Every structure is written in C-alpha cells, then in structure tokens.
Amino acid sequence: MNTRRDFLQKMGASALMLQLSSVITFANTPNQIEQPYDGKVLRVAIMGLGGYATRVAEAMKACTKAKLVGVISGTPSKVKDWQMKYKIAEKNCYNYDTFDQVKNNPDIDAIYVITPNALHHSHVIRVAKAGKHVICEKPMALNTKEGQEMIDACKKAKVRLLVGYRMHFEPQTLEVIRMRNAGDFGKIMFFQGQCGFKIGDPKQWRLNKALAGGGSMMDIGIYAINGARYMVGEEPVWVTAQETKTNPAIFKEGVDETIQFQLGFPSGAVASCLSSYNINHLDRFYVSGDKGFAEMQPSTGYGPIKGRTHKGELTQPITTHQTTQMDKMATIIFEDDKPVVPVDGEEGLKDLRIIEAIYQAVKTGEKVKLTA
Ligand code: NDP
Numbered sequence: 001m002n003t004r005r006d007f008l009q010k011m012g013a014s015a016l017m018l019q020l021s022s023v024i025t026f027a028n029t030p031n032q033i034e035q036p037y038d039g040k041v042l043r044v045a046i047m048g049l050g051g052y053a054t055r056v057a058e059a060m061k062a063c064t065k066a067k068l069v070g071v072i073s074g075t076p077s078k079v080k081d082w083q084m085k086y087k088i089a090e091k092n093c094y095n096y097d098t099f100d101q102v103k104n105n106p107d108i109d110a111i112y113v114i115t116p117n118a119l120h121h122s123h124v125i126r127v128a129k130a131g132k133h134v135i136c137e138k139p140m141a142l143n144t145k146e147g148q149e150m151i152d153a154c155k156k157a158k159v160r161l162l163v164g165y166r167m168h169f170e171p172q173t174l175e176v177i178r179m180r181n182a183g184d185f186g187k188i189m190f191f192q193g194q195c196g197f198k199i200g201d202p203k204q205w206r207l208n209k210a211l212a213g214g215g216s217m218m219d220i221g222i223y224a225i226n227g228a229r230y231m232v233g234e235e236p237v238w239v240t241a242q243e244t245k246t247n248p249a250i251f252k253e254g255v256d257e258t259i260q261f262q263l264g265f266p267s268g269a270v271a272s273c274l275s276s277y278n279i280n281h282l283d284r285f286y287v288s289g290d291k292g293f294a295e296m297q298p299s300t301g302y303g304p305i306k307g308r309t310h311k312g313e314l315t316q317p318i319t320t321h322q323t324t325q326m327d328k329m330a331t332i333i334f335e336d337d338k339p340v341v342p343v344d345g346e347e348g349l350k351d352l353r354i355i356e357a358i359y360q361a362v363k364t365g366e367k368v369k370l371t372a
Contacts (some may be wrong), residue, residue: 004233031038036204037064044135045108047091047123049078049114052137055302056112057086059322065330070108072099096166103130110333112164116124117218121146128157137164139222139355140159140348142213145327147352151345160333163348165226166325167300170292171316173230173306176287176294177340179309180233186291188269191232194284195222195300196258196276202250215256221275223300225354228263228271228359230341231287236263236271236354239368241361246278256282260360 044066046053060068070092073080079093094101094107102108110133113123121141125133134154140163141147144294153163167173179185196216205211214217229235241261251257265271276282284298292310299305303321307314331337341347357368 008252019328039065040070040334041332042066042133042326042333043069043092043109044112044114045072045102045110046114046324047072048113048119049073049075049082050114051090053112053114054115055321056114056326057082057319059325062320062323063330066326070094070102070105070111072096072102072111100126100130102127102132103213109133110329113137114164117206118142118211120176121150124150124161125153127160128153128159131157131159133160133162135162135329136348137162138226138348139213139218139352140345141352142218142358144252144349144352147345147349151349161345162332162343163330163345164325165228165341165343165347166321167223168230168339169319169324169328170303170305170318170321170344172296172305172314173299174340175314176296176307176309177233177291179294180231180289184266184292184309185287185289185294185309187231188234188265188267188287188289190230190269190286190288191228191263191273192284192286193227193231193271193272193273193299195220195227196274196282198280199250199277207250207252207255209254210254212255214254214355214359215251216275216277217256217259217358219267220277221256221259221261221273221358221364222351222355224261224271224273225263225351225358227285227300228273229350231285232265232269232271234265234267234269236265236351237370238264239354239357239361239370240366243362251277254358256362259358259362261361263354281296292298329358 022360055069058250060066071088072094073079074096080087096244111127113120115123115139120136124134124136128179141150146253202335241259243256244258245251257278263271283299283301284297286295294309296305296307304318357370361368
C-alpha cells in the first residue's frame with residue numbers, strides 16, 4: 001500500500017511543457033456552442049486519479065475556461081498514463097508526499113481534490129497552505145468541524161474553496177429553480193428526493209467507515225439533502241430519520257445501508273427522502289407547490305437529466321456536467337462570478353450539518369432541530 005503512496009515525483013523539468021493557447025476553441029460535446037475564448041484559463045491539477053477523476057478529466061477536454069495541466073497521485077503508472085493521455089508536463093506531477101511543493105509552481109492555479117472522503121480535510125488544507133485554489137469533491141469533509149477548518153484554512157490563505165456540486169450548473173435543474181423563484185409552482189409544500197444504487201465490491205473504500213465517514217448518506221444521500229435545499233429554496237429547521245440495515249456483514253457499524261429522512265422548512269414545506277446503497281434506480285426529485293410541480297428523473301445522475309413540470313417537458317440543453325462545472329468554476333475563481341446556487345465551502349458545510357443531524361436522529365430516534 002505504501003509503494004503507491006511514495007513514488008517518485010521528480011521527473012525533472014523538461015519536455016512536455018504545456019502551452020495554454022490564448023485563444024481556445026472547443027466544441028467536443030454536441031450541444032456546446034463553438035466560441036472563441038481569450039480570457040484567463042484556470043490551470044487545474046487533479047488529485048486522486050480514480051473513477052470520478054477520470055470522468056472529470058475527459059469532460060475537461062471540452063472546457064474553454066479550464067484546463068487539466070497537472071496530477072497528484074500515489075500510483076506512478078497512472079501518472080504515466082495521464083501524462084500521455086492529457087499531455088501533462090513532468091514538472092506538474094506530484095505524489096501525496098510532495099504536492100506541498102506545488103506552491104513553487106506558477107503554472108498551476110487550482111487543485112481538484114477527488115480522493116476518498118476522509119482525505120479531503122487534510123488534502124484541502126495542504127493545498128490552501130500551498131497557496132492554490134481548491135475544488136473539493138462532495139462530501140467536502142466527514143463532519144462540520146473538519147468542514148469549518150477547511151473553510152478557515154482557505155480564507156487564511158486567501159484562496160477559493162469550491163465543492164464539486166455539478167448539479168448547480170445543470171440547465172434543467174436551474175430552470176426548475178428559476179420557475180420556483182418566479183412563483184410558477186406557487187407556495188412550495190413538498191419535496192421528495194430518492195437517491196441510491198446497489199453498491200458492488202464489499203472491499204471498496206466507500207464501505208470503510210474510516211475512509212468514507214459513513215455509508216450511503218455521505219456518498220449519494222447528500223444529493224437528496226442538497227437537492228431538497230435548492231429545490232425548496234430554504235434551509236431545513238428540523239430532521240427526523242430512520243435507518244434500515246438488511247446486511248450488517250457488508251454495511252458494518254457506522255456504514256449506513258438505507259436511511260429514510262424527513263426535513264422540515266421554515267415555510268412549513270416538508271421533504272421526504274431516501275438514501276440507499278441497496279436499492280437500484282433511485283434517482284428522482286419531485287417538488288410540489290400549490291400551483292404546480294416539477295419532476296426530475298434522472299435528477300442527479302450523469303445525465304441526461306430529464307425533467308417535466310405541470311407546464312410540460314423541460315427542453316433545456318443536455319450538457320456534460322463536469323465540463324460546464326469547470327468552466328463556471330473558472331469564472332467564479334477569476335471573475336468572482338456568483339452562481340445561482342452557491343458551490344463554496346459554506347454550501348458544503350450546510351450539507352454536512354444536515355448529515356450530522358440525520359445521523360443523530362437515526363441514533364436517538366428523535367426530531368433534531370437545526371440552527372443556522
Ligand atoms: P475512486 O476509488 O475511484 O478513486 C479515488 C482515488 O483516490 C484513488 O484512485 C486514488 O488515486 C486516490 N486515493 C488516495 N488515497 C487513497 C486511499 N487510501 N484509498 C483509495 N484511494 C485513494 O473513488 P471516486 O473517484 O469514485 O471518488 C472520489 C471522490 O469523488 C469521493 O469523495 C466521491 O464522493 C467523489 N465523487 C463525486 C462524484 C460526483 O458526481 N460529484 C461522483 C463520484 C465520486 P491515486 O491512485 O491516483 O492516488
């Protein structure tokens with residue numbers, strides 16, 4: 001296990017120096033309009049070259065405002081592969097022992113942390129101390145204490161901390177939010193969020209409490225929490241929750257298999273949600289008001305997202321989520337652009353606060369009040 005962690009970083013400064021074109025034109029996905037961009041490009045290094053990182057890297061090929069220029073990995077063979085595939089300069093390759101040196105690398109603006117949940121805290125704080133902007137995958141940390149420390153570290157270092165909430169840039173999702181804000185659904189009364197899948201390999205880190213921080217709730221249930229907040233447009237004030245565990249051999253102590261939870265909002269709206277590692281095809285949002293409704297299924301998968309409202313099918317363009325996300329994050333970082341739904345550390349912290357309350361409610365069987 002250690003060999004993957006302590007590999008060589010030094011590959012010397014040489015050969016594959018990446019030149020960022022001042023005018024970049026990309027139109028790799030069907031519905032992305034080709035347009036020249038001559039602004040500042042966010043030069044990103046990805047940390048943790050696993051499944052999701054690979055998806056992000058592929059999606060970034062179509063970005064106009066962000067560019068993959070570096071990697072941080074514990075697996076030398078992956079570094080070689082990624083160097084070849086994405087033309088990454090040797091001087092932009094690091095491992096987990098050496099990445100603090102990124103502070104001396106003027107060719108990297110931001111690091112995207114895509115490692116197991118438990119590592120986000122230390123990885124983000126180290127990146128902040130190296131003076132680079134950080135994008136961190138969800139859940140941003142294992143608990144609110146860690147989350148707050150990450151926010152504080154980034155503030156102190158004067159770098160941005162963004163959380164990889166790709167749905168916050170998804171066109172159909174944004175249309176539902178626009179319609180809600182315009183009053184099309186009337187007074188919101190109810191949200192339902194169902195998020196889950198049947199997890200495979202019992203040895204994976206997602207089923208290891210020390211690395212995952214929990215079970216389905218940390219990984220997939222967080223989408224229902226986050227979705228409840230952006231679909232209802234309020235912050236919940238109470239939580240109740242119940243856990244169902246059918247397979248304690250796989251879902252050990254502290255690793256939740258299925259949790260049903262309910263949220264109450266200040267307006268009186270309620271949410272009924274399901275998070276599961278043992279039920280397939282759970283990817284549905286439903287929001288209902290006294291004048292109308294929206295339904296999305298799939299609602300948070302990689303797409304295409306499919307939504308309809310009482311007015312008919314949603315027809316917003318299908319996008320590659322991570323392409324849009326990274327381009328938008330570049331403008332958030334460089335131009336202080338304000339997204340409709342925030343993706344900053346405070347936003348990540350709000351979800352963690354609710355996750356903690358859900359776990360507490362499961363444990364105590366009581367209604368847990370949430371304070372801002
Ligand atoms: P993977 O297991 O596929 O990849 C994680 C990578 O982290 C590994 O390949 C490895 O890369 C690195 N790593 C460093 N230390 C460890 C360790 N101790 N054990 C295992 N891996 C380690 O996970 P995912 O890519 O699926 O998930 C990573 C993060 O991304 C999670 O926080 C997850 O919640 C989030 N995610 C977000 C999604 C979204 O849609 N926003 C979707 C999927 C995941 P290396 O060998 O290069 O060091």
